[in-house]
Amino acid sequence: MDVITRTVDAKGQSCPGPLVALARALKDARTGDLFELLATDPGSRSDVPSWAEISGNELLEAEVLDDDSFRYVIRKVA
Amino acid sequence: MSTTATTETEPETTSLADLLQRVEALEAERSKQIKKKNKLTIIAWGGNLDQIWPTTILATTAAASGMESSVFFTFWGLFAIVKPEVRITGDNWMQKMMSVMNPGSAQKAKLSRYHFGGAGPAMFKKLARDHQVATPDELIALANDLGVRLIPCQMTMDLLGLKRDDLIDGLEEPIGAATALAEMRDAAVSLFISRRRRSASRPALAERGC
Structure with missing residues:
Protein backbone atom coordinates (compact mmCIF):
# COMPACT_ATOMS: atom_id res chain seq x y z
CA MET A 1 0.00 0.00 0.00
CA ASP A 2 1.40 3.31 -1.08
CA VAL A 3 1.63 6.12 1.39
CA ILE A 4 -0.18 9.42 0.83
CA THR A 5 2.48 12.10 0.44
CA ARG A 6 0.21 14.98 1.26
CA THR A 7 -3.41 15.79 1.97
CA VAL A 8 -4.90 18.83 0.27
CA ASP A 9 -7.92 20.06 2.16
CA ALA A 10 -10.04 22.13 -0.21
CA LYS A 11 -13.28 21.71 1.71
CA GLY A 12 -15.61 24.65 1.31
CA GLN A 13 -13.88 25.91 -1.82
CA SER A 14 -15.74 26.22 -5.10
CA CYS A 15 -14.60 25.76 -8.68
CA PRO A 16 -11.77 26.14 -9.56
CA GLY A 17 -10.48 26.31 -5.94
CA PRO A 18 -9.91 22.57 -5.28
CA LEU A 19 -8.09 22.08 -8.58
CA VAL A 20 -5.88 25.10 -8.08
CA ALA A 21 -5.03 23.91 -4.55
CA LEU A 22 -4.23 20.46 -5.93
CA ALA A 23 -2.14 21.81 -8.81
CA ARG A 24 -0.17 23.97 -6.39
CA ALA A 25 0.54 21.00 -4.12
CA LEU A 26 1.62 18.88 -7.08
CA LYS A 27 3.95 21.52 -8.44
CA ASP A 28 6.77 20.84 -6.02
CA ALA A 29 6.11 17.13 -5.72
CA ARG A 30 7.98 14.25 -7.29
CA THR A 31 6.58 11.96 -9.96
CA GLY A 32 4.82 9.05 -8.32
CA ASP A 33 3.85 10.98 -5.19
CA LEU A 34 0.35 10.30 -3.93
CA PHE A 35 -2.05 13.07 -3.03
CA GLU A 36 -5.29 13.03 -1.16
CA LEU A 37 -7.75 15.78 -2.10
CA LEU A 38 -10.66 16.55 0.20
CA ALA A 39 -13.47 18.66 -1.22
CA THR A 40 -17.10 19.57 -0.67
CA ASP A 41 -17.69 21.08 -4.12
CA PRO A 42 -20.10 18.70 -5.92
CA GLY A 43 -18.60 19.92 -9.20
CA SER A 44 -15.37 18.20 -8.22
CA ARG A 45 -16.97 14.82 -9.05
CA SER A 46 -16.68 15.62 -12.75
CA ASP A 47 -13.91 18.19 -12.51
CA VAL A 48 -11.24 16.08 -10.81
CA PRO A 49 -11.44 13.27 -13.43
CA SER A 50 -11.38 15.90 -16.22
CA TRP A 51 -8.44 17.64 -14.61
CA ALA A 52 -6.58 14.32 -14.36
CA GLU A 53 -7.23 13.64 -18.03
CA ILE A 54 -6.06 17.07 -19.20
CA SER A 55 -3.07 17.28 -16.90
CA GLY A 56 -2.01 13.67 -17.45
CA ASN A 57 -2.06 12.74 -13.77
CA GLU A 58 -3.63 9.57 -12.48
CA LEU A 59 -6.83 9.49 -10.49
CA LEU A 60 -6.68 6.35 -8.36
CA GLU A 61 -9.66 6.72 -6.08
CA ALA A 62 -12.80 8.81 -5.91
CA GLU A 63 -15.25 8.36 -3.10
CA VAL A 64 -18.06 10.03 -1.22
CA LEU A 65 -17.42 10.13 2.51
CA ASP A 66 -20.00 9.72 5.27
CA ASP A 67 -20.33 13.49 5.68
CA ASP A 68 -21.19 13.81 1.95
CA SER A 69 -17.81 15.32 1.17
CA PHE A 70 -15.52 13.93 -1.49
CA ARG A 71 -12.14 12.27 -1.31
CA TYR A 72 -9.82 11.71 -4.23
CA VAL A 73 -6.45 10.03 -4.47
CA ILE A 74 -4.19 11.27 -7.25
CA ARG A 75 -0.79 10.06 -8.38
CA LYS A 76 1.50 12.67 -9.84
CA VAL A 77 2.54 11.57 -13.32
CA ALA A 78 3.04 14.78 -15.30
CA MET B 1 10.52 -12.54 -73.42
CA SER B 31 4.47 21.45 -43.49
CA LYS B 32 1.56 23.89 -43.92
CA GLN B 33 -0.46 22.21 -41.20
CA ILE B 34 -0.67 23.81 -37.79
CA LYS B 35 0.40 21.81 -34.79
CA LYS B 36 -2.05 22.52 -32.00
CA LYS B 37 -0.69 22.71 -28.48
CA ASN B 38 -2.37 21.77 -25.23
CA LYS B 39 -3.16 25.41 -24.82
CA LEU B 40 -6.03 27.79 -24.11
CA THR B 41 -6.20 31.27 -25.58
CA ILE B 42 -9.00 33.61 -24.58
CA ILE B 43 -9.77 36.92 -26.21
CA ALA B 44 -11.21 38.92 -23.33
CA TRP B 45 -13.31 41.47 -25.18
CA GLY B 46 -15.98 41.89 -22.53
CA GLY B 47 -14.97 43.58 -19.30
CA ASN B 48 -18.17 43.09 -17.36
CA LEU B 49 -18.19 41.01 -14.20
CA ASP B 50 -20.12 38.17 -15.85
CA GLN B 51 -17.57 38.07 -18.67
CA ILE B 52 -14.32 38.58 -16.83
CA TRP B 53 -15.36 35.95 -14.27
CA PRO B 54 -15.62 32.95 -16.64
CA THR B 55 -12.56 34.28 -18.49
CA THR B 56 -10.42 34.17 -15.37
CA ILE B 57 -11.91 30.89 -14.10
CA LEU B 58 -11.14 29.11 -17.37
CA ALA B 59 -7.68 30.64 -17.68
CA THR B 60 -6.65 29.63 -14.15
CA THR B 61 -8.19 26.16 -14.45
CA ALA B 62 -6.29 25.57 -17.69
CA ALA B 63 -3.04 26.59 -16.03
CA ALA B 64 -3.83 24.37 -13.03
CA SER B 65 -4.39 21.49 -15.46
CA GLY B 66 -0.97 21.90 -16.98
CA MET B 67 -2.19 23.63 -20.12
CA GLU B 68 -0.52 26.69 -21.53
CA SER B 69 -2.90 29.54 -20.94
CA SER B 70 -3.01 33.06 -22.32
CA VAL B 71 -5.57 35.87 -22.19
CA PHE B 72 -5.55 38.72 -24.67
CA PHE B 73 -7.34 41.77 -23.27
CA THR B 74 -8.96 44.06 -25.80
CA PHE B 75 -11.71 46.72 -25.84
CA TRP B 76 -13.83 46.56 -22.67
CA GLY B 77 -11.74 43.69 -21.37
CA LEU B 78 -8.88 46.15 -20.89
CA PHE B 79 -10.77 48.07 -18.21
CA ALA B 80 -10.79 44.91 -16.09
CA ILE B 81 -6.99 45.08 -15.83
CA VAL B 82 -6.76 48.78 -14.99
CA LYS B 83 -5.29 49.35 -11.52
CA PRO B 84 -8.11 49.83 -8.99
CA GLU B 85 -6.63 53.11 -7.77
CA VAL B 86 -6.51 54.62 -11.25
CA ARG B 87 -9.62 56.77 -11.65
CA ILE B 88 -9.68 58.60 -14.96
CA THR B 89 -7.59 57.52 -17.90
CA GLY B 90 -7.04 58.98 -21.35
CA ASP B 91 -5.79 62.24 -22.80
CA ASN B 92 -8.92 63.75 -24.33
CA TRP B 93 -12.52 64.14 -23.19
CA MET B 94 -13.71 61.15 -25.21
CA GLN B 95 -11.19 58.76 -23.67
CA LYS B 96 -11.81 60.27 -20.23
CA MET B 97 -15.55 59.83 -20.63
CA MET B 98 -14.98 56.24 -21.68
CA SER B 99 -12.97 55.60 -18.52
CA VAL B 100 -15.65 57.20 -16.31
CA MET B 101 -18.27 54.95 -17.90
CA ASN B 102 -16.06 51.91 -17.44
CA PRO B 103 -14.48 52.18 -13.99
CA GLY B 104 -11.17 50.33 -14.04
CA SER B 105 -10.25 47.01 -12.40
CA ALA B 106 -12.14 43.75 -12.11
CA GLN B 107 -13.26 44.85 -8.64
CA LYS B 108 -15.41 47.61 -10.13
CA ALA B 109 -16.66 45.65 -13.13
CA LYS B 110 -20.38 45.95 -13.80
CA LEU B 111 -22.87 43.21 -14.56
CA SER B 112 -24.09 43.16 -18.16
CA ARG B 113 -27.59 42.51 -16.85
CA TYR B 114 -29.22 43.10 -13.45
CA HIS B 115 -26.60 45.68 -12.63
CA PHE B 116 -29.12 47.75 -10.62
CA GLY B 117 -26.69 50.60 -10.05
CA GLY B 118 -24.11 48.32 -8.48
CA ALA B 119 -26.50 46.28 -6.30
CA GLY B 120 -26.23 43.33 -8.70
CA PRO B 121 -22.44 43.00 -8.52
CA ALA B 122 -22.53 43.50 -4.74
CA MET B 123 -25.04 40.66 -4.46
CA PHE B 124 -22.96 38.49 -6.74
CA LYS B 125 -19.83 39.07 -4.68
CA LYS B 126 -21.71 38.32 -1.47
CA LEU B 127 -22.88 35.03 -2.99
CA ALA B 128 -19.33 34.34 -4.17
CA ARG B 129 -17.97 34.93 -0.66
CA ASP B 130 -20.62 32.66 0.85
CA HIS B 131 -19.75 29.92 -1.62
CA GLN B 132 -16.00 30.54 -1.37
CA VAL B 133 -15.73 31.35 -5.06
CA ALA B 134 -12.74 33.53 -5.86
CA THR B 135 -13.65 36.92 -7.33
CA PRO B 136 -12.25 38.02 -10.70
CA ASP B 137 -9.62 40.30 -9.16
CA GLU B 138 -8.46 37.42 -6.96
CA LEU B 139 -8.50 35.15 -10.00
CA ILE B 140 -6.39 37.60 -12.00
CA ALA B 141 -3.80 37.59 -9.22
CA LEU B 142 -4.01 33.78 -9.13
CA ALA B 143 -3.65 33.62 -12.93
CA ASN B 144 -0.48 35.66 -12.64
CA ASP B 145 0.76 33.29 -9.99
CA LEU B 146 0.00 30.19 -12.05
CA GLY B 147 1.85 31.55 -15.07
CA VAL B 148 -1.16 32.51 -17.19
CA ARG B 149 0.08 34.99 -19.79
CA LEU B 150 -1.99 38.16 -19.51
CA ILE B 151 -1.51 40.25 -22.62
CA PRO B 152 -3.03 43.67 -23.34
CA CYS B 153 -3.91 44.79 -26.87
CA GLN B 154 -1.75 47.72 -27.99
CA MET B 155 -4.24 49.18 -30.48
CA THR B 156 -7.18 49.36 -28.06
CA MET B 157 -4.88 50.72 -25.35
CA ASP B 158 -4.02 53.58 -27.72
CA LEU B 159 -7.64 54.00 -28.75
CA LEU B 160 -8.89 54.20 -25.16
CA GLY B 161 -5.89 56.23 -24.02
CA LEU B 162 -4.69 53.58 -21.57
CA LYS B 163 -1.02 53.73 -20.61
CA ARG B 164 1.05 50.78 -19.50
CA ASP B 165 1.21 52.41 -16.04
CA ASP B 166 -2.61 52.50 -15.83
CA LEU B 167 -2.68 48.73 -16.03
CA ILE B 168 -1.96 46.22 -13.25
CA ASP B 169 1.47 44.69 -12.79
CA GLY B 170 2.41 41.27 -14.09
CA LEU B 171 1.14 41.77 -17.64
CA GLU B 172 3.15 40.90 -20.72
CA GLU B 173 4.14 43.55 -23.24
CA PRO B 174 1.17 44.78 -25.31
CA ILE B 175 0.75 43.02 -28.64
CA GLY B 176 -1.18 43.48 -31.89
CA ALA B 177 -3.78 41.48 -33.78
CA ALA B 178 -1.28 39.32 -35.65
CA THR B 179 0.39 38.18 -32.44
CA ALA B 180 -3.04 37.54 -30.94
CA LEU B 181 -3.85 35.40 -33.97
CA ALA B 182 -0.58 33.54 -33.54
CA GLU B 183 -1.61 32.87 -29.91
CA MET B 184 -4.95 31.44 -31.06
CA ARG B 185 -3.54 29.61 -34.05
CA ASP B 186 -1.66 26.98 -32.08
CA ALA B 187 -4.11 26.73 -29.19
CA ALA B 188 -6.28 23.63 -29.07
CA VAL B 189 -8.92 25.80 -27.40
CA SER B 190 -9.47 29.43 -28.29
CA LEU B 191 -12.38 31.51 -27.10
CA PHE B 192 -13.74 34.99 -27.65
CA ILE B 193 -15.64 36.25 -24.61
CA SER B 194 -18.00 38.97 -25.77
CA ARG B 195 -20.91 40.99 -24.52
CA ARG B 196 -24.34 39.47 -24.41
CA ARG B 197 -26.59 40.07 -27.36
CA ARG B 198 -29.31 42.64 -27.12
CA SER B 199 -32.36 41.01 -25.56
CA ALA B 200 -35.53 40.45 -27.53
CA SER B 201 -37.39 42.95 -25.36
CA ARG B 202 -34.99 45.70 -26.40
CA PRO B 203 -34.80 45.52 -30.18
CA ALA B 204 -31.89 47.21 -31.91
CA LEU B 205 -32.45 50.77 -33.14
CA ALA B 206 -32.54 49.61 -36.76
CA GLU B 207 -35.25 47.10 -35.98
CA ARG B 208 -37.35 49.82 -34.38
CA GLY B 209 -37.08 51.82 -37.55
CA CYS B 210 -34.74 54.48 -36.16
Whole structure:
Protein backbone atom coordinates (compact mmCIF):
# COMPACT_ATOMS: atom_id res chain seq x y z
CA MET A 1 0.00 0.00 0.00
CA ASP A 2 1.40 3.31 -1.08
CA VAL A 3 1.63 6.12 1.39
CA ILE A 4 -0.18 9.42 0.83
CA THR A 5 2.48 12.10 0.44
CA ARG A 6 0.21 14.98 1.26
CA THR A 7 -3.41 15.79 1.97
CA VAL A 8 -4.90 18.83 0.27
CA ASP A 9 -7.92 20.06 2.16
CA ALA A 10 -10.04 22.13 -0.21
CA LYS A 11 -13.28 21.71 1.71
CA GLY A 12 -15.61 24.65 1.31
CA GLN A 13 -13.88 25.91 -1.82
CA SER A 14 -15.74 26.22 -5.10
CA CYS A 15 -14.60 25.76 -8.68
CA PRO A 16 -11.77 26.14 -9.56
CA GLY A 17 -10.48 26.31 -5.94
CA PRO A 18 -9.91 22.57 -5.28
CA LEU A 19 -8.09 22.08 -8.58
CA VAL A 20 -5.88 25.10 -8.08
CA ALA A 21 -5.03 23.91 -4.55
CA LEU A 22 -4.23 20.46 -5.93
CA ALA A 23 -2.14 21.81 -8.81
CA ARG A 24 -0.17 23.97 -6.39
CA ALA A 25 0.54 21.00 -4.12
CA LEU A 26 1.62 18.88 -7.08
CA LYS A 27 3.95 21.52 -8.44
CA ASP A 28 6.77 20.84 -6.02
CA ALA A 29 6.11 17.13 -5.72
CA ARG A 30 7.98 14.25 -7.29
CA THR A 31 6.58 11.96 -9.96
CA GLY A 32 4.82 9.05 -8.32
CA ASP A 33 3.85 10.98 -5.19
CA LEU A 34 0.35 10.30 -3.93
CA PHE A 35 -2.05 13.07 -3.03
CA GLU A 36 -5.29 13.03 -1.16
CA LEU A 37 -7.75 15.78 -2.10
CA LEU A 38 -10.66 16.55 0.20
CA ALA A 39 -13.47 18.66 -1.22
CA THR A 40 -17.10 19.57 -0.67
CA ASP A 41 -17.69 21.08 -4.12
CA PRO A 42 -20.10 18.70 -5.92
CA GLY A 43 -18.60 19.92 -9.20
CA SER A 44 -15.37 18.20 -8.22
CA ARG A 45 -16.97 14.82 -9.05
CA SER A 46 -16.68 15.62 -12.75
CA ASP A 47 -13.91 18.19 -12.51
CA VAL A 48 -11.24 16.08 -10.81
CA PRO A 49 -11.44 13.27 -13.43
CA SER A 50 -11.38 15.90 -16.22
CA TRP A 51 -8.44 17.64 -14.61
CA ALA A 52 -6.58 14.32 -14.36
CA GLU A 53 -7.23 13.64 -18.03
CA ILE A 54 -6.06 17.07 -19.20
CA SER A 55 -3.07 17.28 -16.90
CA GLY A 56 -2.01 13.67 -17.45
CA ASN A 57 -2.06 12.74 -13.77
CA GLU A 58 -3.63 9.57 -12.48
CA LEU A 59 -6.83 9.49 -10.49
CA LEU A 60 -6.68 6.35 -8.36
CA GLU A 61 -9.66 6.72 -6.08
CA ALA A 62 -12.80 8.81 -5.91
CA GLU A 63 -15.25 8.36 -3.10
CA VAL A 64 -18.06 10.03 -1.22
CA LEU A 65 -17.42 10.13 2.51
CA ASP A 66 -20.00 9.72 5.27
CA ASP A 67 -20.33 13.49 5.68
CA ASP A 68 -21.19 13.81 1.95
CA SER A 69 -17.81 15.32 1.17
CA PHE A 70 -15.52 13.93 -1.49
CA ARG A 71 -12.14 12.27 -1.31
CA TYR A 72 -9.82 11.71 -4.23
CA VAL A 73 -6.45 10.03 -4.47
CA ILE A 74 -4.19 11.27 -7.25
CA ARG A 75 -0.79 10.06 -8.38
CA LYS A 76 1.50 12.67 -9.84
CA VAL A 77 2.54 11.57 -13.32
CA ALA A 78 3.04 14.78 -15.30
CA MET B 1 10.52 -12.54 -73.42
CA SER B 2 12.37 -9.27 -73.38
CA THR B 3 9.24 -7.37 -74.39
CA THR B 4 7.34 -8.75 -71.45
CA ALA B 5 10.14 -7.72 -69.13
CA THR B 6 9.99 -4.11 -70.31
CA THR B 7 6.26 -3.93 -70.02
CA GLU B 8 6.54 -5.27 -66.51
CA THR B 9 9.22 -2.87 -65.33
CA GLU B 10 7.93 0.22 -67.06
CA PRO B 11 4.77 0.70 -65.04
CA GLU B 12 6.81 -0.04 -61.91
CA THR B 13 9.24 2.84 -62.54
CA THR B 14 6.45 5.26 -63.36
CA SER B 15 4.54 4.26 -60.25
CA LEU B 16 7.67 4.81 -58.16
CA ALA B 17 8.09 8.29 -59.61
CA ASP B 18 4.41 8.86 -59.05
CA LEU B 19 4.76 7.67 -55.47
CA LEU B 20 7.71 9.97 -54.84
CA GLN B 21 5.75 12.87 -56.21
CA ARG B 22 2.84 12.03 -53.95
CA VAL B 23 5.10 11.80 -50.92
CA GLU B 24 6.58 15.20 -51.77
CA ALA B 25 3.12 16.70 -52.17
CA LEU B 26 2.03 15.23 -48.85
CA GLU B 27 5.14 16.50 -47.12
CA ALA B 28 4.55 19.98 -48.54
CA GLU B 29 0.93 19.81 -47.38
CA ARG B 30 1.99 18.64 -43.93
CA SER B 31 4.47 21.45 -43.49
CA LYS B 32 1.56 23.89 -43.92
CA GLN B 33 -0.46 22.21 -41.20
CA ILE B 34 -0.67 23.81 -37.79
CA LYS B 35 0.40 21.81 -34.79
CA LYS B 36 -2.05 22.52 -32.00
CA LYS B 37 -0.69 22.71 -28.48
CA ASN B 38 -2.37 21.77 -25.23
CA LYS B 39 -3.16 25.41 -24.82
CA LEU B 40 -6.03 27.79 -24.11
CA THR B 41 -6.20 31.27 -25.58
CA ILE B 42 -9.00 33.61 -24.58
CA ILE B 43 -9.77 36.92 -26.21
CA ALA B 44 -11.21 38.92 -23.33
CA TRP B 45 -13.31 41.47 -25.18
CA GLY B 46 -15.98 41.89 -22.53
CA GLY B 47 -14.97 43.58 -19.30
CA ASN B 48 -18.17 43.09 -17.36
CA LEU B 49 -18.19 41.01 -14.20
CA ASP B 50 -20.12 38.17 -15.85
CA GLN B 51 -17.57 38.07 -18.67
CA ILE B 52 -14.32 38.58 -16.83
CA TRP B 53 -15.36 35.95 -14.27
CA PRO B 54 -15.62 32.95 -16.64
CA THR B 55 -12.56 34.28 -18.49
CA THR B 56 -10.42 34.17 -15.37
CA ILE B 57 -11.91 30.89 -14.10
CA LEU B 58 -11.14 29.11 -17.37
CA ALA B 59 -7.68 30.64 -17.68
CA THR B 60 -6.65 29.63 -14.15
CA THR B 61 -8.19 26.16 -14.45
CA ALA B 62 -6.29 25.57 -17.69
CA ALA B 63 -3.04 26.59 -16.03
CA ALA B 64 -3.83 24.37 -13.03
CA SER B 65 -4.39 21.49 -15.46
CA GLY B 66 -0.97 21.90 -16.98
CA MET B 67 -2.19 23.63 -20.12
CA GLU B 68 -0.52 26.69 -21.53
CA SER B 69 -2.90 29.54 -20.94
CA SER B 70 -3.01 33.06 -22.32
CA VAL B 71 -5.57 35.87 -22.19
CA PHE B 72 -5.55 38.72 -24.67
CA PHE B 73 -7.34 41.77 -23.27
CA THR B 74 -8.96 44.06 -25.80
CA PHE B 75 -11.71 46.72 -25.84
CA TRP B 76 -13.83 46.56 -22.67
CA GLY B 77 -11.74 43.69 -21.37
CA LEU B 78 -8.88 46.15 -20.89
CA PHE B 79 -10.77 48.07 -18.21
CA ALA B 80 -10.79 44.91 -16.09
CA ILE B 81 -6.99 45.08 -15.83
CA VAL B 82 -6.76 48.78 -14.99
CA LYS B 83 -5.29 49.35 -11.52
CA PRO B 84 -8.11 49.83 -8.99
CA GLU B 85 -6.63 53.11 -7.77
CA VAL B 86 -6.51 54.62 -11.25
CA ARG B 87 -9.62 56.77 -11.65
CA ILE B 88 -9.68 58.60 -14.96
CA THR B 89 -7.59 57.52 -17.90
CA GLY B 90 -7.04 58.98 -21.35
CA ASP B 91 -5.79 62.24 -22.80
CA ASN B 92 -8.92 63.75 -24.33
CA TRP B 93 -12.52 64.14 -23.19
CA MET B 94 -13.71 61.15 -25.21
CA GLN B 95 -11.19 58.76 -23.67
CA LYS B 96 -11.81 60.27 -20.23
CA MET B 97 -15.55 59.83 -20.63
CA MET B 98 -14.98 56.24 -21.68
CA SER B 99 -12.97 55.60 -18.52
CA VAL B 100 -15.65 57.20 -16.31
CA MET B 101 -18.27 54.95 -17.90
CA ASN B 102 -16.06 51.91 -17.44
CA PRO B 103 -14.48 52.18 -13.99
CA GLY B 104 -11.17 50.33 -14.04
CA SER B 105 -10.25 47.01 -12.40
CA ALA B 106 -12.14 43.75 -12.11
CA GLN B 107 -13.26 44.85 -8.64
CA LYS B 108 -15.41 47.61 -10.13
CA ALA B 109 -16.66 45.65 -13.13
CA LYS B 110 -20.38 45.95 -13.80
CA LEU B 111 -22.87 43.21 -14.56
CA SER B 112 -24.09 43.16 -18.16
CA ARG B 113 -27.59 42.51 -16.85
CA TYR B 114 -29.22 43.10 -13.45
CA HIS B 115 -26.60 45.68 -12.63
CA PHE B 116 -29.12 47.75 -10.62
CA GLY B 117 -26.69 50.60 -10.05
CA GLY B 118 -24.11 48.32 -8.48
CA ALA B 119 -26.50 46.28 -6.30
CA GLY B 120 -26.23 43.33 -8.70
CA PRO B 121 -22.44 43.00 -8.52
CA ALA B 122 -22.53 43.50 -4.74
CA MET B 123 -25.04 40.66 -4.46
CA PHE B 124 -22.96 38.49 -6.74
CA LYS B 125 -19.83 39.07 -4.68
CA LYS B 126 -21.71 38.32 -1.47
CA LEU B 127 -22.88 35.03 -2.99
CA ALA B 128 -19.33 34.34 -4.17
CA ARG B 129 -17.97 34.93 -0.66
CA ASP B 130 -20.62 32.66 0.85
CA HIS B 131 -19.75 29.92 -1.62
CA GLN B 132 -16.00 30.54 -1.37
CA VAL B 133 -15.73 31.35 -5.06
CA ALA B 134 -12.74 33.53 -5.86
CA THR B 135 -13.65 36.92 -7.33
CA PRO B 136 -12.25 38.02 -10.70
CA ASP B 137 -9.62 40.30 -9.16
CA GLU B 138 -8.46 37.42 -6.96
CA LEU B 139 -8.50 35.15 -10.00
CA ILE B 140 -6.39 37.60 -12.00
CA ALA B 141 -3.80 37.59 -9.22
CA LEU B 142 -4.01 33.78 -9.13
CA ALA B 143 -3.65 33.62 -12.93
CA ASN B 144 -0.48 35.66 -12.64
CA ASP B 145 0.76 33.29 -9.99
CA LEU B 146 0.00 30.19 -12.05
CA GLY B 147 1.85 31.55 -15.07
CA VAL B 148 -1.16 32.51 -17.19
CA ARG B 149 0.08 34.99 -19.79
CA LEU B 150 -1.99 38.16 -19.51
CA ILE B 151 -1.51 40.25 -22.62
CA PRO B 152 -3.03 43.67 -23.34
CA CYS B 153 -3.91 44.79 -26.87
CA GLN B 154 -1.75 47.72 -27.99
CA MET B 155 -4.24 49.18 -30.48
CA THR B 156 -7.18 49.36 -28.06
CA MET B 157 -4.88 50.72 -25.35
CA ASP B 158 -4.02 53.58 -27.72
CA LEU B 159 -7.64 54.00 -28.75
CA LEU B 160 -8.89 54.20 -25.16
CA GLY B 161 -5.89 56.23 -24.02
CA LEU B 162 -4.69 53.58 -21.57
CA LYS B 163 -1.02 53.73 -20.61
CA ARG B 164 1.05 50.78 -19.50
CA ASP B 165 1.21 52.41 -16.04
CA ASP B 166 -2.61 52.50 -15.83
CA LEU B 167 -2.68 48.73 -16.03
CA ILE B 168 -1.96 46.22 -13.25
CA ASP B 169 1.47 44.69 -12.79
CA GLY B 170 2.41 41.27 -14.09
CA LEU B 171 1.14 41.77 -17.64
CA GLU B 172 3.15 40.90 -20.72
CA GLU B 173 4.14 43.55 -23.24
CA PRO B 174 1.17 44.78 -25.31
CA ILE B 175 0.75 43.02 -28.64
CA GLY B 176 -1.18 43.48 -31.89
CA ALA B 177 -3.78 41.48 -33.78
CA ALA B 178 -1.28 39.32 -35.65
CA THR B 179 0.39 38.18 -32.44
CA ALA B 180 -3.04 37.54 -30.94
CA LEU B 181 -3.85 35.40 -33.97
CA ALA B 182 -0.58 33.54 -33.54
CA GLU B 183 -1.61 32.87 -29.91
CA MET B 184 -4.95 31.44 -31.06
CA ARG B 185 -3.54 29.61 -34.05
CA ASP B 186 -1.66 26.98 -32.08
CA ALA B 187 -4.11 26.73 -29.19
CA ALA B 188 -6.28 23.63 -29.07
CA VAL B 189 -8.92 25.80 -27.40
CA SER B 190 -9.47 29.43 -28.29
CA LEU B 191 -12.38 31.51 -27.10
CA PHE B 192 -13.74 34.99 -27.65
CA ILE B 193 -15.64 36.25 -24.61
CA SER B 194 -18.00 38.97 -25.77
CA ARG B 195 -20.91 40.99 -24.52
CA ARG B 196 -24.34 39.47 -24.41
CA ARG B 197 -26.59 40.07 -27.36
CA ARG B 198 -29.31 42.64 -27.12
CA SER B 199 -32.36 41.01 -25.56
CA ALA B 200 -35.53 40.45 -27.53
CA SER B 201 -37.39 42.95 -25.36
CA ARG B 202 -34.99 45.70 -26.40
CA PRO B 203 -34.80 45.52 -30.18
CA ALA B 204 -31.89 47.21 -31.91
CA LEU B 205 -32.45 50.77 -33.14
CA ALA B 206 -32.54 49.61 -36.76
CA GLU B 207 -35.25 47.10 -35.98
CA ARG B 208 -37.35 49.82 -34.38
CA GLY B 209 -37.08 51.82 -37.55
CA CYS B 210 -34.74 54.48 -36.16
